[in-house]
Amino acid sequence: MKPIIIKINKDILFKNNLNAQEVRQFLTTRGITAFNIMASPGAGKTSLILSALKLINHRVLVIEGDIASSIDTHKIKECGFEALQINTGGSCHLTAFMIKNILSEVKDHTYKLLFIENVGNLVCPAPYDLGESYKIVISSVPEGDDKPYKYPKIFSVADVIVLNKIDLINSIDYNYEYFEKGIRAVNIRAPIFKTSCKTGEGLQEWVNWIYSNLN
């Protein structure tokens, strides 16, 4: 008997892509633009989302993806915005199935933007299409300037890159040119915004980019 070879990764991604197509069709027919936000743990995903929410004059829905806890959903709701929590229960990234599932529970789809905050992880979310319109990758200054060299895949798939916590750039040894060179080695097209949720630097420019890419 011949051994059975199962191409697990290919199968999983194939099924994910089918779900992602469904999500994309569902959202685009309703004029909703979705952003899949990916970063390391603690890069400032939730803070950047909150900063953007305060500057955006549209109804926005936020989906928070975490292994455990609903800390970020509470943060968003406390500021008067709409958020839903996905707890992956151990899984290291969101999938399109999870997004399809949670969207099916939403009754009113009259929001214009959807922010999906992925699980904090600079590796595993990269190959998973969630049905988003754009992938946003956040890096933060304290993580160091070598991240594009060590985690090239996620930077290569980004439509836009945000370098957050720029206010800390003088507190540590950080070479922005080296960071940018690493990005450009794998991604020649994505704009890079430098932001600080503490000082407000760069937030309006980033939000302008979001506005210019709405459906």
Added chain:
Amino acid sequence: MKPIIIKINKDILFKNNLNAQEVRQFLTTRGITAFNIMASPGAGKTSLILSALKLINHRVLVIEGDIASSIDTHKIKECGFEALQINTGGSCHLTAFMIKNILSEVKDHTYKLLFIENVGNLVCPAPYDLGESYKIVISSVPEGDDKPYKYPKIFSVADVIVLNKIDLINSIDYNYEYFEKGIRAVNIRAPIFKTSCKTGEGLQEWVNWIYSNLN
């Protein structure tokens, strides 16, 4: 015909554990103590290893695990220490097989300590036994004080926790008591060291812990 259910995760971990047992036996019979160092990208794993190497009066071998690049291996070697690079080529964590494989290429096993720097990831390395004696989990202040609540698994398996970049604690809104409470909810025994590779704070205390746990 009944569907065939394959428990992939269980099988992978079972095979990994067999390799881990081999690695552990290989190391302990030679009096080598191995530390598996896990953290988010940019938490300061390499900097902490380098700081420890300068304080330790034993021969130490370092294994650097990265998706891509050999930046950290160069950093260690430039300072005159011994390091080997594992590039996982996409895999989000090291496995015991990778460790077994690279150790089989080493000719002289007269080192006393082995530091294994895992891929920067606060999720996927947690369940993988590498044959180490101790698991060290590093969190860094700029990542925020809520990490134990969002990534409980990795903190639950730690034998020791290092809170690094403590020099930045006054630059951001960080509640140490909240961080510690999150740790204690999942891990009552691991000591927590506060360190800064910039100011040197806490490094000797952490190295003393390493010394007190050598074979």
